[in-house]
Amino acid sequence: MANKTFTDQMSQEWTIDFPPKRIISLVPSQTELLHYLGLEEEVIGITKFCVHPEEWFRSKKRVGGTKTANLEKIAELKPDLIIGNKEENQKEQIEALSEKYPVWMSDIKTLEDAFEMIEKIGILTNRTKKATELSNVLRQKFVNLSEGQVGKANLKVAYFIWKDPYMVAGGGTFIHEILKNCGFLNVYGDVDRYPEIQLENLKTEKPDLIFLSSEPYPFKEKHFDVFEKACPDAKILVVDGEMFSWYGSRLLDSIGYFEALYTRIG
Numbered sequence: 001m002a003n004k005t006f007t008d009q010m011s012q013e014w015t016i017d018f019p020p021k022r023i024i025s026l027v028p029s030q031t032e033l034l035h036y037l038g039l040e041e042e043v044i045g046i047t048k049f050c051v052h053p054e055e056w057f058r059s060k061k062r063v064g065g066t067k068t069a070n071l072e073k074i075a076e077l078k079p080d081l082i083i084g085n086k087e088e089n090q091k092e093q094i095e096a097l098s099e100k101y102p103v104w105m106s107d108i109k110t111l112e113d114a115f116e117m118i119e120k121i122g123i124l125t126n127r128t129k130k131a132t133e134l135s136n137v138l139r140q141k142f143v144n145l146s147e148g149q150v151g152k153a154n155l156k157v158a159y160f161i162w163k164d165p166y167m168v169a170g171g172g173t174f175i176h177e178i179l180k181n182c183g184f185l186n187v188y189g190d191v192d193r194y195p196e197i198q199l200e201n202l203k204t205e206k207p208d209l210i211f212l213s214s215e216p217y218p219f220k221e222k223h224f225d226v227f228e229k230a231c232p233d234a235k236i237l238v239v240d241g242e243m244f245s246w247y248g249s250r251l252l253d254s255i256g257y258f259e260a261l262y263t264r265i266g
Contacts, residue, residue, distance in 0.1 A: 006104065006124050009117060010086060014102040019126035020081035024074060025050065026066055027085040030106065033118060033248030034083075036134070037127040045077050052250070069093050075100075083121065110177045114247035115139060134249060141255045142181055155265070157184040158207040158234075159244070162217045165196045175244045182258050184209070199230040209265065210234045215241035237264060 004018035024045035025031040031050040034043050045063045046056060061077060064070035067090040074082070079101055084094055086107040097103050104124060106117045115135040122131020157179055159169040169175035170191040179186045187205040188195060202210075210227050212219035224236050239261065243254040 006120070008104045009107040009113065009120070010105045012105065014104055016102045016124075017080050020124070022078060022080045023125070024063060024077060024079040024082045026063075026069060026082065027088050027106070028052065028066070029242075029246035029248040029250055030083055030085065030117075030121065031056065032246070032250055033121060034125070036249035037122060037125060037130055039125055039127070042125065045074065045079065066090075067093070069097070071096060081124070108174055108247050109172055110174070111138075111142060111181060114174070114251065118248065134252075138251050141252075145255055145258060146181055146183070155184055155208045156187050156206065157209045157211055158187050158202060158205060158231075159211045159213065159239075160217075160219065161194060161213050161215075161241070163219070163223070166199055167194050167196050169244075170195050174247055178244050178254075182261075199226060202227075202230045207231060207234045210236045211239045211244075212236065213239055213241035213244065215245070235265065237261075 002018055003015050005013055005015045007013050021042055023034065023039065023043045025034055025043060026047055028047065028050045031043070031046050032052045035053050035056060043056070044061060046060045047064060047066050047069070048062045049066055051057050061073070063073045063077070066088045069089070071093070074097065082097055082101050082103045084103055084105050086105055094103055094105065108114050108117055115138060118131050118135045118138075122128045159175055159179060161167050161169055161175075168188045169186070170188045170193055171186070172192050173194065176186050176189055187207050188197070210231060212223060212227070219238055221238060227234070227236050240257060242250055243257045
């Protein structure tokens with residue numbers, strides 16, 4: 001092993017023992033990526049929300065939630081690298097961890113950010129070849145998706161992530177980027193991040209589609225009624241939130257999901 005210095009997506013430099021042998025992941029989609037890259041032995045800790053792959057969820061040490069990491073459990077595992085994300089992890093906890101360990105942070109708003117993250121984590125974990133192959137495949141798949149949108153371009157969408165209060169995905173989010181690449185127009189794309197909205201005002205946006213995400217709030221068909229009353233002309237669908245918001249190797253599955261979604265829309 002030798003010391004090497006890496007720069008994360010927040011422009012922070014970290015010097016680590018390379019290659020790292022004791023990795024903790026604090027982000028579900030990046031945990032799944034680490035599995036895809038073949039880091040079974042190296043990953044020693046994950047969060048309680050890292051449900052993919054199932055065998056890791058059952059067998060790996062869990063160190064709390066994405067925003068409620070258990071610092072004592074992390075200390076017990078003696079990591080030589082922690083991998084986090086600016087949006088998904090709690091700033092104060094990351095700052096506390098950074099005083100003791102290298103904490104490589106991703107910051108992802110666009111597909112290109114996601115591809116860069118995959119490549120950089122590949123380099124960081126000594127899996128450069130496999131990570132580069134993955135990012136190249138994904139780039140081409142999304143080009144093909146954008147070029148073959150089956151006539152669905154320009155449909156206006158409101159994408160809901162929460163209720164009580166109702167919150168939607170706005171501009172500057174990865175979900176917004178995915179909607180755009182699928183050919184949809186996000187009616188809240190001119191509002192930053194995850195704004196709260198009043199359902200009585202939804203009709204003024206005239207969405208063609210209302211997407212109710214399966215996460216973080218677990219929307220179901222039983223929630224349709226209030227949306228049908230607020231916007232009777234829109235088609236309402238429950239969509240798989242992982243496909244729209246997980247930015248690691250899950251993107252391989254998302255392409256087929258989006259193509260099937262076009263069929264559901266009709």
